[in-house]
Every structure is written in structure tokens, then in C-alpha cells.
Amino acid sequence: xxxxxxxxxxxxxxxxxxxxxxxxxxxxxxxxxxxxxxxxxxxxxxxxxxxxxxxxxxxxxxxxxxxxxxxxxxxxxxxxxxxxxxxxxxxxxxxxxxxxxxxxxxxxxxxxxxxxxxxxxxxxxxxxxx
Amino acid sequence: xxxxxxxxxxxxxxxxxxxxxxxxxxxxxxxxxxxxxxxxxxxxxxxxxxxxxxxxxxxxxxxxxxxxxxxxxxxxxxxxxxxxxxxxxxxxxxxxxxxxxxxxxxxxxxxxxxxxxxx
Amino acid sequence: xxxxxxxxxxxxxxxxxxxxxxxxxxxxxxxxxxxxxxxxxxxxxxxxxxxxxxxxxxxxxxxxxxxxxxxxxxxxxxxxxxxxxxxxxxxxxxxxxxxxxxxxxxxxxxxxxxxxxxxxxxxxxxxxxxxxxxxxxxxxxxxxxxxxxxxxxxxxxxxxxxxxxxxxxxxxxxxxxxxxxxxxxxxxxxxxxxxxxxxxxxxxxxxxxxxxxxxxxxxxxxxxxxxxxxxxxxxxxxxxxxxxxxxxxxxxxxxxxxxxxxxxxxxxxxxxxxxxxxxxxxxxxxxxxxxxxxxxxxxxxxxxxxxxxxxxxxxxxxxxxxx
Amino acid sequence: xxxxxxxxxxxxxxxxxxxxxxxxxxxxxxxxxxxxxxxxxxxxxxxxxxxxxxxxxxxxxxxxxxxxxxxxxxxxxxxxxxxxxxxx
Numbered sequence: 211x212x213x214x215x216x217x218x219x220x221x222x223x224x225x226x227x228x229x230x231x232x233x234x235x236x237x238x239x240x241x242x243x244x245x246x247x248x249x250x251x252x253x254x255x256x257x258x259x260x261x262x263x264x265x266x267x268x269x270x271x272x273x274x275x276x277x278x279x280x281x282x283x284x285x286x287x288x289x290x291x292x293x294x295x296x297x298x299x300x301x302x303x304x305x306x307x308x309x310x311x312x313x314x315x316x317x318x319x320x321x322x323x324x325x326x327x328x329x330x331x332x333x334x335x336x337x338x339x340x
Numbered sequence: 341x342x343x344x345x346x347x348x349x350x351x352x353x354x355x356x357x358x359x360x361x362x363x364x365x366x367x368x369x370x371x372x373x374x375x376x377x378x379x380x381x382x383x384x385x386x387x388x389x390x391x392x393x394x395x396x397x398x399x400x401x402x403x404x405x406x407x408x409x410x411x412x413x414x415x416x417x418x419x420x421x422x423x424x425x426x427x428x429x430x431x432x433x434x435x436x437x438x439x440x441x442x443x444x445x446x447x448x449x450x451x452x453x454x455x456x457x458x459x
Numbered sequence: 460x461x462x463x464x465x466x467x468x469x470x471x472x473x474x475x476x477x478x479x480x481x482x483x484x485x486x487x488x489x490x491x492x493x494x495x496x497x498x499x500x501x502x503x504x505x506x507x508x509x510x511x512x513x514x515x516x517x518x519x520x521x522x523x524x525x526x527x528x529x530x531x532x533x534x535x536x537x538x539x540x541x542x543x544x545x546x547x548x549x550x551x552x553x554x555x556x557x558x559x560x561x562x563x564x565x566x567x568x569x570x571x572x573x574x575x576x577x578x579x580x581x582x583x584x585x586x587x588x589x590x591x592x593x594x595x596x597x598x599x600x601x602x603x604x605x606x607x608x609x610x611x612x613x614x615x616x617x618x619x620x621x622x623x624x625x626x627x628x629x630x631x632x633x634x635x636x637x638x639x640x641x642x643x644x645x646x647x648x649x650x651x652x653x654x655x656x657x658x659x660x661x662x663x664x665x666x667x668x669x670x671x672x673x674x675x676x677x678x679x680x681x682x683x684x685x686x687x688x689x690x691x692x693x694x695x696x697x698x699x700x701x702x703x704x705x706x707x708x709x710x711x712x713x714x715x716x717x718x719x720x721x722x723x724x725x726x727x728x729x730x731x732x733x734x735x736x737x738x739x740x741x742x743x744x745x746x747x748x749x750x751x752x753x754x755x756x757x758x759x760x761x762x763x764x765x766x767x768x769x770x771x772x773x774x775x776x777x778x779x780x781x782x
Numbered sequence: 783x784x785x786x787x788x789x790x791x792x793x794x795x796x797x798x799x800x801x802x803x804x805x806x807x808x809x810x811x812x813x814x815x816x817x818x819x820x821x822x823x824x825x826x827x828x829x830x831x832x833x834x835x836x837x838x839x840x841x842x843x844x845x846x847x848x849x850x851x852x853x854x855x856x857x858x859x860x861x862x863x864x865x866x867x868x869x870x
Contacts, residue, residue, distance in 0.1 A: 215466075216572030222473040224567060228560040229480045235552035241489050241535065245496050249480050252503050252523065256476075259512045264581060265574030269511045269836040270601040271674060272593060278576065280511040281585040282601040286610060289602065290617040292518045293679045293764060296527045297624030300771045303534040304631040307778065310538040348783040351828070355790030358821065362797035365817060371807055378817045389787060389824050393831045396784075405839045406827070409846055412659075413820065416850045419652045420816055426646065427857055428809040464785060468829060471792045475799060482803045490808065490860065494815050497852055498802070501822055501845070508826065513836050517844065525848040532859040649854070660847055667840075674837045684844065691851050694858045 219260045226253035238318040240306045244299060251295050258284040343395050350392030357385035370435050371428060379421040386413045465509065472506045489535055497528035513675040514602045517667075521683040526768060529690060533775040596749045598672040606677065607753040607760075611736040614756070615721055618763050622718050625767035626711070628774050634707040635777015639699030646695075653695045660688035668761050672750075678757040682764025690772050698776045707777070710770040717763025724755045784832045791825045812856055819849030 230253060233246025262281035270282035306316060313321050364377025387410050394403045476499060483495045500523030507516035571578035592604040606614055668681035693701035728740035738752025739745040798821060802814035823845045830838025 213568075213572075216575075217567060217570065219469070219473065219573050220567040220570060221564060222477065224560055224563045226476055226480055227563070228556045229477070229484060231559065232552060232556045233480075233484050235555065236484075236547055236549045238547060239489065241531070241538070242492060245483060245492055245531070248496060248523075248527070249483065249499065252499065252519075255515070255519070256503060256506060259507050259510045259515060260573060261578075261580050262512065262585075263510045263574050264576045266576070267511060267574075269513045270589065271513070271836055272589075272599045272601060279589055279601065281581055282588055282605055283585050284580075285512045285515050285602045286605045288512070288515050289518050289606065289677075289679060290614060292515070292522050293683075294617050294620050294624075296522050296530070297621045297767065297771075299527060300530055300775075301624050301627045301631070303530060304628045304774070307534055307537045307775075308631055316538055351783050351787040354824075355787040358794045358824065359790050361817075362794040362821075365801050365814065366797050371810055371813075374801070374810060375813055378813060382817065382820055386820065386824055390827055392787070393827055396831065402839045405843055409823070409827070409839070409843055412656075412843070412846045412850070413823070415652055416656070416846070417820065419648060420850070420853050422648055423646060423854070423857055424809060424813060424816075427861055428807075430861075431809075433807060433809060464788060464829070464833060468788070468792070468833075471796075475795065478799060478803075488808075491805075491811055494811060494856060495802070498799075498815055498818050501819060504841075504845075505822060505826065508830070508835055508838070508841060509833075511836075513841070516841055520841065520845055520848055525852055528852050529855045532855055536859045653854075656847070656850065660851075663843065663847065667844075675840055684847075687848070687851050691854065694851075694854055 220257070223253050223257045223260065226256070240309065240316045240318060241303075243318075244302050244306070247302075248295070248299060251291075255288045255292065258288050347392045347395035350388050350395065354385045354389035354392060357381045357388065361385065371433055372425070372435050375421060375425055375428075379417055383414060383417050386410065386417070468509055469506070472502055472509070475502045476506070490532075493528060493531045493535065496531070497524050500524040500527070514600075514677065514680075517675045517680045518683075521680050521687070525687055526683055526690075529687075530771065530775065533772070537775065537778055595745065596753070597746050598750065598753070600672055600674065600677075603671050603677050603753065603757070607756045608736075608738060608749060611725070611756065614760065615725070615736070618718055618721055618760055621767050622714050622763055625714055625770045628771050629711065632774040632778050634710075634770070634773055636707075637697075637699040637702055637777055639697060639703060649695050653691060657688050657692055660691065661685060664688060668757065671757055672753065678760030679764055682761045683768055685761070685765045686768040686772070689769055693772070693776065698773075702773070705769065707770070707773045710766045710773065713766035714763050714770065717759045717761070717766065720759030720762065721756055724752060724759070728752075784828060787828050788825070788832060791821060791828060794821050795825065808860065812853065812860070815856070816849065816853040819845065819853070823849065 227250055230246045230248075230250030233249060234243050237243055237246065262284035264278055264280050267278040267280040268276045270279040270285065272279075309321065310316050313324055315321060315324075358381065361378050361381030364381065365374050368374045368377050390406050390410050390413075394406050397403050397406075479495050479499045479502065483492050483499070486492050486495065500519055504516045504519040504524065507513075507519055575581075588605050588609060589601055591609070592598070592601045596604045596608055598604055664681050664685035667676035667684055668678060671677035671681070689701055689705055692704065724738075724741075725736040728737045729735050731740040733740040736752075736756075738749045740748065741751045741755075742748035795818060798814050798818045802811050802818065805811055823842050826835075826838055826842040826845060829835070830842070
């Protein structure tokens with residue numbers, strides 16, 4: 211029981227992480243994949259912050275008559291990671307917008323089909339030229 | 341003593357109102373009535389809960405900020421509700437009595453009755 | 460009672476997270492999935508608050524719930540197709556996910572219990588940082604001290620990453636050009652309500668920027684909050700008018716200026732024969748030098764984040780109007 | 783009493799979440815998400831006071847502002863997208 215309560219957060223976080231991963235694998239829509247990636251990312255953030263927590267601790271902002279502070283280091287790492295994460299997500303979204311313009315679709319399967327067709331045609335053209 | 345009692349009453353009433361609002365949001369039959377159920381209780385419950393906390397904290401900088409939050413919520417909630425209602429009306433969401441959507445069976449008979457009454 | 464409350468809130472929030480993620484997998488409407496991701500971030504931020512990470516909660520709420528939702532929505536508006544996102548039930552995927560999850564859970568069983576004060580993570584570095592902050596930097600917020608001073612290199616790198624992400628989006632989409640035009644149907648109520656709100660958001664942004672040494676806050680959060688004031692203006696009054704207030708051409712320069720402020724602060728200390736980003740060189744008194752260094756660096760970060768965030772928003776909102 | 787208020791708010795959040803999942807209309811979902819945000823602000827204030835979270839008022843203030851901006855953005859973009867009837 212103690213084991214379960216002590217590790218409860220970790221188990222849920224891993225479950226969430228796997229949900230994000232499944233979203234990336236199972237949905238063929240690119241935006242949905244990006245959302246899955248963000249869910250994965252957020253669960254990693256929760257994992258890190260859980261590491262830093264000390265049961266009787268207070269937030270790492272120095273005040274009088276507090277002895278135990280939670281670990282500030284994961285907070286720093288995650289704080290910057292969140293902002294960087296959203297910046298990279300925005301680059302991904304910009305790429306999706308361009309892909310949609312080029313292929314007319316945001317669906318991974320459709321894009322693969324079109325790519326295969328293109329390859330086939332270029333190969334054919336090459337063989338004709340040769 | 342009286343202040344803590346008052347704060348308790350505020351918190352209790354606030355809790356009851358949020359719960360009513362949520363039940364209304366879940367159970368009412370169509371969009372407009374759900375909007376009504378959620379937003380009206382919200383505008384009442386938010387100040388009650390925050391005032392309950394303010395009575396407990398006493399007069400500090402925090403309670404000044406809490407007043408600001410009350411102002412924000414009391415102004416922003418009706419605005420959002422208004423804009424949402426307007427957008428829904430423009431996009432052609434109609435009250436339940438006229439649609440043939442049969443999502444909730446138990447509410448269907450009620451809407452039929454109210455539909456007849458309105459005719 | 461208080462401990463029980465902690466536990467109840469913790470368990471409820473985690474359950475909400477799982478439910479929201481599950482719904483986001485199931486729902487085929489991308490618009491709804493984006494909104495659900497918005498509340499996912501909200502709940503995650505609440506959880507951070509419960510786990511003592513005030514600054515992280517601040518950032519997650521501003522960035523995750525606010526800006527990234529707006530960003531995804533504007534991308535969806537451009538791509539148009541928001542419905543019937545195909546979902547294939549992949550058994551292989553499920554197998555891989557299950558296997559990875561099982562491996563991770565096996566790994567996790569060796570972890571020390573949550574909240575254990577004697578866990579290896581808590582014994583190194585963190586107590587030193589807390590002690591050194593009190594002794595050498597003398598600002599209450601340890602997170603800001605570590606962020607801007609002890610790990611200044613790291614933060615410099617992150618700022619450059621954000622700047623380059625802004626440049627990448629600019630290269631991919633262009634900043635676009637939107638003529639200010641009054642839309643025929645305007646919502647008067649929104650206009651009147653939003654105006655004081657914008658002022659409030661901007662003031663709050665400044666407060667967060669300069670209060671970061673003493674409480675939750677700092678450059679990253681303030682930049683996003685400040686930008687969201689302008690985003691609100693653009694949303695309600697039209698993007699063309701927002702571009703009149705802050706022209707798109709000026710933003711890349713501001714972003715570069717922000718990174719430059721950070722870098723030059725480091726160079727100044729280098730010129731006076733101290734290591735890069737050692738703020739003791741900025742003043743005769745080391746402690747006030749640290750204060751000044753942190754202020755400058757946070758200002759640089761705030762400026763860079765503000766202009767990058769607004770630039771990305773402009774890029775996404777400007778594309779469609781070109782055609 | 784403060785514990786009762788916290789539990790009431792948690793139940794409220796759960797019910798609101800159910801409405802957000804059920805839909806059926808997109809506007810129902812927007813309403814539920816907005817309502818969820820407001821209830822979160824209240825939860826931060828009440829639980830923050832009860833459990834002694836640091837500077838919870840600042841964060842609640844920011845949540846309220848972000849919630850307002852976020853909901854307006856959702857409605858704005860949805861209007862521009864031009865909906866075609868109800869979604870499931």
C-alpha cells in the first residue's frame with residue numbers, strides 16, 4: 211500500500227506518457243500527432259516536478275521560518291523546457307501548414323500515397339528517358 | 341468568531357451554487373438552457389467563494405488582488421456568455437424544442453410538451 | 460485532514476489528466492482536441508502548483524494553456540480540415556506502447572517514494588543552490604537565481620533556441636501583411652469589455668517581469684503574458700489594427716535585441732577578466748552586481764520571448780490574407 | 783467548511799468535464815471548457831488558501847486572464863472557420 215501511494219504519481223505519469231505515444235503512433239493526422247507529442251511532453255514535465263517534491267517542503271522561495279524547500283533544479287529545467295517546447299511546436303505547426311498547402315492533406319497515409327505515386331512516376335520517366 | 345462563521349456560510353453557499361451549476365450544465369436539455377444554468381450560477385458562486393476566502397485572510401495585499409479577481413470574473417463571465425450565445429445563434433443552433441436531435445431520451449418527452457405549448 | 464486534502468486533490472487532478480488524454484485520443488474533431496489539450500495544460504499547471512513548483516505552474520498556464528492553444532487554433536484555421544481526423548487502431552502500436560510502458564513501470568519501481576527528503580536527487584546540488592542563493596545573490600526566489608545566474612549558460616541557450624524557432628517560423632510562413640479593415644459585424648460588448656482587460660494584462664505582465672526576483676514570475680512568463688495582451692487586441696479588433704500598433708517588421712529586431720542584451724551582459728563580465736556571465740563584475744559590490752545581472756538578463760529574456768511569441772502569432776495569422 | 787468547498791469544486795470540475803466530452807454541439811464544448819477554466823480559478827483560490835500554496839493569488843489572477851483570452855480565441859477562430867452543422 212505504501213509502495214502504491216509512494217509511486218502513484220509515477221505510474222499515472224507513465225500511463226499518460228504512453229497515451230501520448232499511442233496518439234503519435236495511431237493517429238494519421240499530423241496535428242493530432244503533434245497534440246500527442248505535447249501530451250507526452252507535459253507528462254515528462256510532471257515526472258520531473260514530482261522528483262523535486264519533498265513532502266514537508268515549501269516552494270523554493272526563501273521566506274522566514276521555513277527550513278525545508280522543495281528541489282529548485284527540476285523547476286528551472288522544466289520552466290525553460292515548457293517555453294522551448296511551445297517554440298518547437300510552433301515550428302512543427304508551420305511545417306504542417308506548408309505540407310497542407312503542398313499536398314492538400316494533413317493525413318499521413320494520403321501523403322505517403324502521393325509520395326509513392328510521385329516516386330513511381332519519376333522512376334517511369336527515368337526509364338523512358340534511358 | 342462572527343467573521344469566521346460568515347466565511348463558512350459564504351464558502352458553503354458558493355460550493356452549493358457551483359454544484360448546482362454543474363448539474364445544470366450536465367442535465368439541462370439544450371445549449372441555451374445549459375448556458376443559462378452554467379453562467380448564472382458561476383457569476384454568483386465565484387464572488388461568494390472568493391469573499392469567503394477574503395474574510396479568512398483579512399486585510400492584506402492578497403485580498404486586494406482577490407477583489408481584482410472578483411471584478412475580472414464578474415465582468416468576463418457574462419461577456420463570454422453573451423459572445424458565445426450570439427455566435428451560437430448566428431451559426432443556427434436552435435433551442436431544443438424545434439430540433440429533431442434525440443440525444444437524451446428522457447428529455448425528449450419534456451421538449452415535446454414544451455414545443456406544443458409554444459405553438 | 461490537510462494531508463488527506465493534498466492526496467484527494469492530487470488523485471483527482473491525475474484522474475482528470477487521464478480522462479482528458481483519453482478523450483483527446485478518441486475525439487476526431489481537431490478543434491475539440493485542441494481545446495481539450497488547453498484544459499489538459501490547465502490541470503497540469505494546477506498539479507505543478509500542488510507539487511510546490513509555483514514558477515512552473517505560472518509558465519505552464521501562460522504558455523501551455525494560453526499561447527499554445529491560440530497557436531494550434533490559428534494553424535487549424537489555416538489548414539481548414541478540422542473534422543474526421545482518421546484514427547487507425549494499430550495493434551502493433553498498442554503492443555509497442557504496452558511494452559515501453561511495462562519497461563518504464565519496471566524501472567520506476569526502483570525509485571524512492573514520492574516526497575522522500577533523502578532521495579538521491581535531493582542530496583546533491585539543490586541544497587548548495589539554496590544556500591548559495593541566500594549567501595551570494597540574496598534574492599528570495601531560488602528558481603530565478605538558478606535560472607539567471609547559476610545556470611545562465613543554459614538559459615542563454617534556451618533563449619537562442621526560442622529566437623531561432625521564431626526565425627524558422629518566419630522563414631516558413633513569412634510575416635504576411637494584413638490591411639486594417641473594419642468587419643461589418645462587430646460585437647460592441649466585446650470591444651468595451653476588452654479594452655480595460657488589455658491594460659490589465661499589460662500591467663500584470665510588467666508586474667510579473669519585475670516581481671520575478673521575489674515571487675513567482677520572470678522573463679519567460681512575462682514575455683508570454685505581455686504578448687497575449689496584444690494577441691487579445693488582435694483577436695477582438697482585427698489583426699490589421701494590431702499590426703499598426705506593433706508592426707511585424709520590428710519584431711525580429713526586438714527578438715534579436717533581447718538575445719543581444721543577454722549576450723552583451725555576458726561579454727561585459729568577460730571584458731573585465733571574469734568568466735562569461737559572471738555578474739559579480741557588473742558592480743563593485745558582488746551582491747548588487749548579481750542583482751543587476753539578473754535584472755538585465757531577465758529583461759533580455761522577456762523581450763526575446765515577447766517578440767518571438769508575437770511574431771509567431773503574426774506569421775500564423777498573416778498567411779491566409781496574402782492570397 | 784473549506785474542505786467541503788474544495789470537494790464541491792472537484793465534483794463540479796468532473797461534471798463539467800463530462801459535459802465537455804459529451805458535447806454534442808461544439809458550443810456546448812466551448813461553454814464547458816470555459817466553465818472548467820473558471821472553476822479552476824476558484825479551486826486555486828480555495829485550495830491555495832487551505833493548503834497554503836505560495837502566491838496562489840497571482841496565479842489565480844493569471845488563470846482568470848488566460849481563460850478569458852483563450853475562450854475568446856476559440857470563439858474567434860471557430861467563427862472564422864465557418865462551421866457546418868453539429869459535430870459528434
